[in-house]
Amino acid sequence: METDQLSVSIWRGGDGGAYQTYQVPRLESQTVLDVVTYIQREIDPSLSYRFACRVGVCGSCAMTVNGKARWTCRTHVSRVAENGALTLNPLRNLPVVKDLVVDMAVFFDKWEKAMGAFVGDKTRDQALAAVSPSDPKRKEASAGIECIGCGICYATCDVVDWNKDYLGPAAMNRSWTLINDERDVARIPRLQAIAGDNGCLGCHSQQGCVERCPKSLNPTGAIAGLKRHTMKAALKGELT
């Protein structure tokens, strides 16, 4: 049943914090981001949260909503409220700055460690590569390319929780798109970067990342691809 009030419990103040509960009027068009905005503007100006684009493009506003990591700018309250209540926490697996705001530096650092940056051998003075959009490798790369780096998969992943050095789903999803990018020339160093237990072998295929990705990407599938490629490369002696 929809009620005209929403009861919102928010974790305040990091490790030594506590839940604080607010009553927020229900509106017809209301996202979880709108709820925290209302609280900060009208009830408790000290509440901290992060957002930027408002439309699911930047991945700044993710948090834990009723136990699940979600982007909040495009999460309609009517789809997630349980008995007229919401419980909000910061994203898991990332250090908390304050309230619902996390520091994502480690997430970006791992993207870099997984060699998530393109390495080409052509310059701005050369023509673009001719690449057919129907080429199977290109299709595989394109399937994973629309990641917005919101960190939802990273926060959901239990392996990240157990092993702080595990690169995580988003970073390796990017590596996989590059392995399939025929213009990239760093295949072997990239496979070396993601091999081992902190890389693709750490994945237990629990698929939390797949279930939670707001862009419907498949990082588990990408990591499985990396496993196959590292194994083949290792057998050929390319990774030593």
Added chain:
Amino acid sequence: MTHEFEQNQTDLLILGAGGAGLFAALHASSQAPELDITIAVKGLLGKCGCTRMVQGGYNAAMAVDDSIERHFMDTIEGGKWLNNQDLAWTLVNEAPRRIRELENELGCFFDRNPDGTLHQKAFAGQTFDRTVHKGDLTGIEIINRLSEQVWKRGINRLEDHRAVELIKARDGSGLAGVLMMDMRTGSFRLVQAKAVLLATGGGPTMYKYHTPSGDKSCDGMAMALRAGLPLRDMEMVQFHPTGLIAGPGTRITGTIIEEGLRGYGGHLLGGDKQRFMSRYDERAERATRDIVSRAMYSEMRNGNIGPNGGLYITMKHLDSREVRSRFKGMVERCHDCGFDLVGGDVEVVPTAHYMMGGVEFGADCQTEMSGLFAAGEDTGGVHGANRLGGNGVANSTVFGGIAGDAMAKWVPTAGVFREPDLDAAQAAIAATLYPFRIDGGHMPDIREKLYDVMWEDAGILRDAESLARAKGSVDDLHSELMRTGIADTGKAYNLSWHDWLNMESQILISKVIIEAAIAREDSRGAHFREDFPKIRDLENSHYTRITLRDGALNLSTQAVDFNRIKPGETLLDA
């Protein structure tokens, strides 16, 4: 009272991490790897600004039958001859090279034709299909690829850092650095730099309905103005015809419903659920952005509105499967927020989208202050009176790259750590802490009032009377802001404090927009005066130029230098 602050040094400080800031960082580090480069951003690197939000694409004359001259003419015609022609020429010349750099060196992959060649699509106001894109999410592809290259190169990052004030040298020789606030702690740091790039993005977020990301509040323009730099073309604010409207209680209000829907055959309906566009233009819904926005505003003013005060866009007369597949991203976005774009009527409203005006700068991105460079939406002159869709991301990336190259060249020969005016830094800190010393007031009221004033009196349709009213209202709002305080619940990540500071920038820049709009007594591009509805005296085109001196805005007009081409001429062969 003396305030404490940290002091740091970096050779090159970049403010902003959109297309302009990231490109500047990459170019500077390639050109001069020995330089210590720092990039500062109000949120997280790669997640702020509007380059990331680009849907349409990137204009570049790359096809065999297209030409630089043709892109130039489209840009000048679109800009109603107000552009700085050297800037526009630089834009169109560099754009193809920047696309090749994005693909070949940085790893972007733009859409291809079935034969593997680059796909370039049609976009409004252009005589050739030259818009390079990645589906309807071009910006994500560009910013993701730029960000990961910046992470890789060990460029220093100051995330969650707000630029507070440009701090000049004590001897008056130029810029010494920037006073920053670490938003995570609320503490201040003066970052001394040999060169600084202003690339914070503009963003007309003072309008009731607006598209830009929430971090944008015209801070860069406000700092430049306070530092004595001139802003040009500030009356030129572009409105996009279709933004979502779902009431004041949701941040989704104002965000874009893409242009392609109208191109594909979408209908606009009034509150009475009848089409109206053919009464305004024979192209009906397919007329240009400015015409559609004005028609919609007229309908709204006549009271032909829906429950939230907007009009409707509908696709329901079209093949639903086709709509779903062609506009997947937009259909999903609407669905997530509770609207049915395929089978329903979605309430929409014109929405403030882009500022053509900004800091005056040269084609090498230097400003008139030694040590300060500028690029992207903080600058004015590239687009003139109107920006073509697809020229925005071209602008930020082209001039961002140029700025990086220029600063890398300038710093080793002319750059020094100037001794900062510490009194100015102290004064800026005191001004920033000001709201904590005030009791009372209610910030959200001021925001809503500013939204209304700018929308109703300085928006899509303006006249002398409405602008005079707007001027008085915004002055009053400034006074009200100065009587409105923030409870000191701690300075760490205090969003309410930042709301106040954002509002201060937005109010200052609103005043500039109004002042420039009062001065321009003709209608061209994005600026429409109901009391002067015609474009006037094209051959003697002047642009507005505003500076701040002793707390007062000074306006002058400058003749446009038609140094490459005059109205009536063309660079194209007949």
